[in-house]
Amino acid sequence: MSASLPAIERQVMCVTCKIPLNVAESPQADRERQFIRGLIQQGRSEAQVKSALVAQYGPSALALPRAQGFDATVYIVPLVLAVILVAALSALLFSWRRRTRHRDDRTWTAPSLSPEDSARLEADMRRFD
Numbered sequence: 317m318s319a320s321l322p323a324i325e326r327q328v329m330c331v332t333c334k335i336p337l338n339v340a341e342s343p344q345a346d347r348e349r350q351f352i353r354g355l356i357q358q359g360r361s362e363a364q365v366k367s368a369l370v371a372q373y374g375p376s377a378l379a380l381p382r383a384q385g386f387d388a389t390v391y392i393v394p395l396v397l398a399v400i401l402v403a404a405l406s407a408l409l410f411s412w413r414r415r416t417r418h419r420d421d422r423t424w425t426a427p428s429l430s431p432e433d434s435a436r437l438e439a440d441m442r443r444f445d
Contacts, residue, residue, distance in 0.1 A: 319362040324352055327380070328366065331373045348373070 322338065330340035330348060337345055351372065355365045369377040380390075429437065 319356050319360060319365050321349065321352055321356060324356075324362060324365055325349070327362075328352075328369055328377050329379050331376055334376075336379055348377075 325338035326336060328337045328348070329335065330337050330342060330345040332344035333340045333342050337348055348369070352365055352369070355368055360368065366378060
């Protein structure tokens with residue numbers, strides 16, 4: 317696969333501006349673009365261009381950290397947090413459904429009326445019939 321400047325610019329950073337190279341406007345960004353153009357003209361692949369950028373400017377030239385060593389935490393921590401969140405929500409949902417089901421199992425009984433209230437209710441019911 318042949319490398320292209322626009323594709324690589326989106327994946328690397330301007331080491332001075334600390335923003336993606338495709339939006340950076342500085343002399344350093346222009347030097348990085350020229351360096352990339354030279355590598356592309358040599359027929360280097362995208363991975364080879366990125367490796368050369370890291371060799372020339374350091375790992376801060378890449379927009380995404382490597383998935384090795386300590387940099388892997390950038391990928392692992394969000395994944396672990398998502399799994400914990402899903403597990404917690406599942407446990408809460410299960411608990412909520414169990415409580416709701418237990419509440420629904422109980423039969424509801426109307427409170428008993430005093431004799432006076434019962435008589436007044438009967439009188440009101442007769443009046444509306």
